[in-house]
Amino acid sequence: MAAPLNPSLTEGQCAERSSASVSASAPAARRFAGRLDLKRGAIDMSHGSGGRAMAQLIDELFRVHLDNPLLAQGNDQALFRPPPGRLVTSTDGHVISPLFFPGGDIGALAVHGTVNDVAMAGARPLYLTASFILEEGLPLADLERIVSSMGAAAHAAGVQVIAGDTKVVERGKGDGCFISTTGIGVVPDGIQISGDLARPGDAILVSGSMGDHGVAILSKRENLGFETEIVSDCQALNDLVAVMITAVPSIHCLRDPTRGGLATTLNELALQSQVGMQIQEPLIPVRPEVSAACELLGLDPLYVANEGKLIAICPGDQAEALLAVMRAHPKGRDAAIIGQVVEDAHHFVQMETAFGGSRIVDWLAGEQLPRIC
Amino acid sequence: MKYIDEFRDGELARGLARTIAAEADPDRTYRLMEFCGGHTHAIYRYGVQDLMPANVRFVHGPGCPVCVLPMARIDQAIAMAVEHGVTLCTYGDLMRVPASERNSLLKAKAGGADIRMIYSTQDALAIARQAPERQVVLFAIGFETTTPPTAVALKVARAERLKNFAVFCNHVLTPPALATILASGGEGGVQLDGILGPSHVSIVIGSRPYEFVPQTFGKPVVIAGFEPLDVMQSALMLIRQINAGQSSVENQYIRAVNRDGNPKAQALMTEVFSPRETFEWRGLGFLPASALRIADAYTEFDAEQRFAVAPSSGREIKGCECPSVLRGVMEPTDCKLFGTVCTPENPMGACMVSSEGACAAYWSYGRFRAPASPSAVGADVGSGVAATLAAPANLPAASAPTRRNSAVSA
Numbered sequence: 001m002a003a004p005l006n007p008s009l010t011e012g013q014c015a016e017r018s019s020a021s022v023s024a025s026a027p028a029a030r031r032f033a034g035r036l037d038l039k040r041g042a043i044d045m046s047h048g049s050g051g052r053a054m055a056q057l058i059d060e061l062f063r064v065h066l067d068n069p070l071l072a073q074g075n076d077q078a079l080f081r082p083p084p085g086r087l088v089t090s091t092d093g094h095v096i097s098p099l100f101f102p103g104g105d106i107g108a109l110a111v112h113g114t115v116n117d118v119a120m121a122g123a124r125p126l127y128l129t130a131s132f133i134l135e136e137g138l139p140l141a142d143l144e145r146i147v148s149s150m151g152a153a154a155h156a157a158g159v160q161v162i163a164g165d166t167k168v169v170e171r172g173k174g175d176g177c178f179i180s181t182t183g184i185g186v187v188p189d190g191i192q193i194s195g196d197l198a199r200p201g202d203a204i205l206v207s208g209s210m211g212d213h214g215v216a217i218l219s220k221r222e223n224l225g226f227e228t229e230i231v232s233d234c235q236a237l238n239d240l241v242a243v244m245i246t247a248v249p250s251i252h253c254l255r256d257p258t259r260g261g262l263a264t265t266l267n268e269l270a271l272q273s274q275v276g277m278q279i280q281e282p283l284i285p286v287r288p289e290v291s292a293a294c295e296l297l298g299l300d301p302l303y304v305a306n307e308g309k310l311i312a313i314c315p316g317d318q319a320e321a322l323l324a325v326m327r328a329h330p331k332g333r334d335a336a337i338i339g340q341v342v343e344d345a346h347h348f349v350q351m352e353t354a355f356g357g358s359r360i361v362d363w364l365a366g367e368q369l370p371r372i373c
Numbered sequence: 374m375k376y377i378d379e380f381r382d383g384e385l386a387r388g389l390a391r392t393i394a395a396e397a398d399p400d401r402t403y404r405l406m407e408f409c410g411g412h413t414h415a416i417y418r419y420g421v422q423d424l425m426p427a428n429v430r431f432v433h434g435p436g437c438p439v440c441v442l443p444m445a446r447i448d449q450a451i452a453m454a455v456e457h458g459v460t461l462c463t464y465g466d467l468m469r470v471p472a473s474e475r476n477s478l479l480k481a482k483a484g485g486a487d488i489r490m491i492y493s494t495q496d497a498l499a500i501a502r503q504a505p506e507r508q509v510v511l512f513a514i515g516f517e518t519t520t521p522p523t524a525v526a527l528k529v530a531r532a533e534r535l536k537n538f539a540v541f542c543n544h545v546l547t548p549p550a551l552a553t554i555l556a557s558g559g560e561g562g563v564q565l566d567g568i569l570g571p572s573h574v575s576i577v578i579g580s581r582p583y584e585f586v587p588q589t590f591g592k593p594v595v596i597a598g599f600e601p602l603d604v605m606q607s608a609l610m611l612i613r614q615i616n617a618g619q620s621s622v623e624n625q626y627i628r629a630v631n632r633d634g635n636p637k638a639q640a641l642m643t644e645v646f647s648p649r650e651t652f653e654w655r656g657l658g659f660l661p662a663s664a665l666r667i668a669d670a671y672t673e674f675d676a677e678q679r680f681a682v683a684p685s686s687g688r689e690i691k692g693c694e695c696p697s698v699l700r701g702v703m704e705p706t707d708c709k710l711f712g713t714v715c716t717p718e719n720p721m722g723a724c725m726v727s728s729e730g731a732c733a734a735y736w737s738y739g740r741f742r743a744p745a746s747p748s749a750v751g752a753d754v755g756s757g758v759a760a761t762l763a764a765p766a767n768l769p770a771a772s773a774p775t776r777r778n779s780a781v782s783a
Contacts (some may be wrong), residue, residue: 292374297492355601356383356390357420359738362717 036060041140048134048168061144062164065151070127070162078162083126083186090117091182099142099176102216103231104307107150110179112236112307113258115157119238120254120310122193122245123185128154129163130181135174146177157236159183185238191245197252198273202341203319205312207240207326208233208334209285210262214304215293230289235308240331244312247325253313256306260364263302265311266349267363276344279361281354283338303364313341380600381419389605390424397612403429405611406701407569408551410437410729411599417738419601429608432563432701433731435550435656436571438515439466440699440723440730443653445687446543447472450512452682453541454478454486459680460504461488461541462497463512466727471720473687494526501530501538510676514543518573520665521638524645527671539676542667544646547574548582549663550654554700555590563701567611569597569604572626577642579634580624587620598626645671655723656699695722698731705732712736 036056046053063071070078094110104112110130118125130150134143154161187193216232237256245251253273257265262284270277286301294301308331314322319337326332339351349361397403407413413433416422422431435441447470454461461478468479468490482488487507491497494511501509513523523540530538551568558564570583575596586594593614597607607625614620624630645668652664667675689695693715694708705711705724715721717733724730 288374292377295374295377353418353420354383355381355419355421355424356386357423359417359420362737 032056032059036140038140038144042136043134043138043140043143043168044136045168045170048166054166057166061140062147062166065144065147066130066154066161066164068160068162070160071164078127078129080127080162085186085189087184087186088118088121088123089182089184090114091180092117093178093180095175095178096217097175098217098220099146101220101232103213104234105146105149106177106179107146107148108153109234109307110181111150111153111157111159111161112234114181114183115159115236115238116256116308116310118183118185119236119241120193120256121185121187122191122241122251122254123187123238124242125157125159125183125185125236125238127162127184128159128181130161130179131165131167133167133169133174133178133180135169135176136171138176143177146179150179153236157238188245190249191251193245193251193254195253195255195269195272196274198269198275198277198313198341199252199315200275200341200343201316202252202313203316203322203337204266204277204279204339204341205314205319205323205326205335205337206257206262206285207237207310207312207332208308209287209290210257210306210309211286211290211294211301211304212309213258213307214261214299215290215301217305218293218297230287230293233306233308235331237308237310237331240310240326240329243325243329244322244332248314248318248322250318251312251314251322254310256308256310258307259305261301261303261305262311263300263349263361264364266361267347269311269313270341270344270347270349273341274347276342276347277339277349278342279339279349279351281351283336285334285336302361316340377600380598380602382602385602386424386605389602389609393424393429393605393609393612394426396609396616397426397429398616399426399428401428402566403608403612403615404432404564404566405429405569405608406432406434406554406563406565406567407597407604408434408436408547409569409571409574409599410440410727410731410734411572412569412597412604413437413731413734414729415599415601415604417734420738421601421604424605425608429612431569431608432565433698434568434701435554435654435699436516436547436574437699437724437727437729437731438519438545439470439727440695441545441550441654441656442467442470442514442543442723443655443687444470444472444689445653445685447478448476448685448687449677449682450510450541451476451478451481451486452685453510453676453680454481454488455484456682457508457680459487459508459510459539459676460500461486461510461512462491462500463488464492464514465490466729467512467514469720469726470723471690471726473685494522498526498529498535498538501535502533505537507537508680509538510680511538511540512543513540516545516547516571516574517577517642520544520646521577521635521641524641527645527667527674528641530674531671539674539679540667541676542646542665544665545652545654546648546663546665547571547578548585549660550657551583551586552589553654553657553660555586555592557700558590565592565701566615567593567595567620569607569611570594570622572596572598572603572630575624575626575630575634577635577638579632580622580630581632581634583622587622591620593620594622596622596624596626596630598629644668654699656696690721693722695724695732698722698724705735708732 047057092113099106115125212233216230326335351361352358453459497511580596583594595607595610646665647668648662649664649666651659651661653659692710697703710721720726724732
């Protein structure tokens, strides 16, 4: 699908597809009449037409922020030799409103989301590909901010964006910018982490406070005139995972509780592992501001999305050791053991409430927050 | 969280549980109807039933505005959006409520109708101001709690001459519903020993409108807040009245409610709305003088006048026991559809949609229990944890004192 970026080949071949490859050839081959107006310009249909406008967008915007040797090969594909070990891959589409929110933006989110999905296998993420769907009229300044943030997030996480694609849709047919990313990583030998490996007696840990991302997004949604100090927890977790699997290689499950929050993710794991879970409400870290915002809106923080937190399940006798390394890492400072895996033919997640009763913590039904990640 | 955590304190709950267990007469049962969905939600979310002796049972009432809205009204709202092309503004919970022909607002929206989820009536006004070329209809539902904000929206619309704004009024009144349920007791209806009365509704209308309950039906009422300690303390107050053979309206929720309510809000309601002769409640049928319509002075903003739609019979899905659940006659698990074809993901009846609906609350928070047997018996307390921890029943200052609104003895 991705088109070569030599304009003489691209024009005509791909005009109808409105498609562009980000894997660009050497910029020295290009000559454009004037530079892109990154301050006042906006995306128009020509930026996806395969012509010069598209080539210029790639050269002057995408390449500037995402440059690396594999991207610079300039082909329809990136060619590389896989490292030794087991490979993992994951793909994730990112649609979010607003595009910019406290603590992040769609660019950083598109990197962190996929890096984290890859890392949750215990893997070291290496490469990403990115597919952009841009809406006609998106300011180039916004796009540059997004791509720049993506480049910075990839650099910080130690991954490279090695292939990409851009499409432009007519005004009204997109929401500014959608980004899909696919990640590739490698799992060290001896690590076996999977959602079906939770066993009765295992401990359940979380890496920090729940619900920050969802509330940060809500606070900025235009129809809620509502301000909080909460910023999204949007961050890459591969460095935290690396220290965790080094200290406790016997971790059974890792998963990031994004959409549907802690509650839904625990239910997924319980079902996949054919077990039940028993958690303790007072042990679950939730910031008071998040708690207050949820109270006001009638939401339950256990169902609110996170973008930089993980759930770990490990043998019960390893829990304290795992907790110690998590807390020693800046991204796991507020980590906590919140409960344990139990036998349960119904695969329920049950919670002892702070109030002293108990209840089921069910899957999220319907939507709690529309379109948050 | 200040002013919230105090009312969710586990130690206080355990102390209160011990008091209830000590005072509840093991030789009788106490069937207490929690009127509001807010109570139902608190009972399930915090596991309040676990802290009660087995012979103190909560019976769920009809106080979930989404649940009691008849299907025909949702059909009409959809018709306004589809046939008249209006922009329909609705609260989120209504989106998934089943309409006729397996339709819903959510499905109508996916089919192209302009249906917007709003958080307040102000959002609907803002949409109308921003799109003067569109007709914008606020799908107004709720009890007396949400009625004053709708009244304000109508006043604002008139003051601003917002000609493209209208209200589809479905506001209903709580006292007639309670009277209907109490009147049905004994003949296939539910036997009740006391009522946990509406809290937020009573902020508006006061506790006085419930005085007919002890006077006419000889049952005690305690106006009860929505926090779990409120519910427990109110249950204790009811148990004490029942034990003493009394029935009066007491007010547990004194931090917000008084006998006469909020006169400004009441004046607004009187100015902007008039009583309907009759209105259909899901589960309860047509009840006289149980709902409000838009008053003649505001009739130009009445969506029912502006956008005529054909009446709908709104036939319920076969086998759905929402009507019986809403009257407290059935537990959610008594319904054959519960948990089989009817789940929160695929609701057949409204009680499974709203988080305040008895079926949804039961499904989400409590379905692992045997349908009718909490573990505790007699003076023991429901959960093992509660039984082993001792705490005095010293409630937070704001909720500890109680005050009688009226002393009508049975």
